[in-house]
Amino acid sequence: MNTAAATPRDRTTPVSPQSGNALLGENDMKVRRFRAWRRFARYRPALFGLAFVGILIICALASPLIAPYDPSDINTRLRGDGPTGSYWLGNDDIGRDILSRIIYGSRIALIVGLGATTIAVTIGVTVGAIAGYFGGRIDFLLSRIVDSLMAFPLLALLLTLSSVFGPSLRNVVLVIGCSVWASYARVVRAEVLSLRERDYVLAARAAGATDRRIIQRHIVPNALGPVIIIASLAVGGIIILESALSFLGLGVQRPTASWGTMLSDGREFLRNYPHIAIAPGVAIAMTVLAFNLIGDGLRDALDPRQRD
């Protein structure tokens, strides 16, 4: 949660279940997983978050089945109509069904949220592990790159990159993923600094394992606990960033239904059709809230010391 996480800590109770797999029987692993799940479930809001994200995934996968109308069907007679019995959330400024567009918009939110996080975790863990394991000049250079990336005002960087490489769904995922990995690198580096001194790493080296194998098999799996927590807490922030980019016209492009572009449509008609701007904002807020609650629950489950 704060920078205290960056200081190496004594791990008397292993956080990730991977540590020492060989020594633990199948049964012990099950018990551990069960305990972690119980700690997660004890935090009720996390279960709400999980349920909401589940619904969202179903909406994204089965949008054509769930959405009452085609999201790009224009019905000029219903332009700017408020909510009615057959159009629950009303119609937008050119007469498209808002509910259907919200349902289709969940695809964009999930693709960007999960896709960009995957890219960021991959880059961040790799950079952090290399910096922490090798130390010295490599560490200095990589750490300064991380520092400079963290110094950029994120949205300014994203808007610049998006305008340079051209706004599109694919570029939004890439641009966000390549801009937000710095915090993972920092945390993993700090973890690796303490992990590389462990006896089992020494044992692996004595057995003739290469650096690459030691990092991949022995160090990274044990450094993943905090990464999972940060990643789950970061998905929501990324969804907000995507919506802001699309809202400003440099994210997902029209006529694709995304919550950000819908808000940007709504902004033009705040005076006459204020209802257009309401639903997409609620959808973003609920989704971000759900992911953040899951993140809080995971923190409780995986790292009980950080509990507040």
Add this chain to the structure above:
Amino acid sequence: MLSYVVKRLLQGGFVLFLVSLLTFVVMFLMPGDPARRMVGQARVTDEQLEAIRERWNLNDSFAERYWAWISNLVTGDLGTSMMRPGVTISQMIGDAAGMTLRLTVLSFVFSLCLAIPIGMLAAMKRYSLFDYISMLGSTLGIAVPNYWIGLMLIIVFSVNLGWVPPYGSASWQAYILPVLVLSIEEMAALARLTRGATIEVMNQDYVVTARAKGLARNVIMVRHVVRNALLPIITILGYRMAFILSGTIVIETVFAWPGIGRLFFDAIVQKDLQVVQAIVLLLTGIIVVVNIVTDLTYAVIDPRVRIR
């Protein structure tokens, strides 16, 4: 202490260099011929294009161009803008900077003044109704996109009630909504952090000792808890500054506020890359400097840091 200051300054200088290099590389990587981009749709002969390349030194090597850019920058010459011919970029930024400074300082002060007392009170009265409500509020404050709150406030207070102008910066009333909206996320994040930090300090041995020897609760809070709990908050103020500056881009666009964020967005839309480059570097430079200052302040307040 001196060696720490020198080390930190050198690191900061190196980060600034990396940041400027990164900013320059992004523009350099932009696909397409920069000379052709400058003329836009106009019909030009190859000779004219060549003349443009010669005029803007586009035929020079990367290193030469970077050097020319950076040495002009150091002397304060940011070049002229494409958007507004005849106006230097330094002038444009100078005009806008004051407006953004007012906005950011007001929101920063406002959110600090509210968030720190709320966070500490929530920590002291842990699990009370106040604690639950304030933490629920901060969870929501982080999840809801702030520019959407801006739109909703415009609908309620400008369109329906007519109390404040929906955009611009002409009267003092125009400050209310932008400052409020920019503060919400800050307040939420800071209140959470303050609560966590306070709880952590309250569990320290020296606080338990103070309580055991019969010191009054209020005296313990003032003498032992508050000062120590403020330490981790100071470290992230620089980091939060980056968030606020990032936030001004969307918020200034929503409220048509004539500041740096709005200028940046206009420059992005009109592909005025000189202006984009200058603003990104300026904002990032501010954040790097703020980070160095916070680190040094921290070293002065908390001697433990210097040993690392």
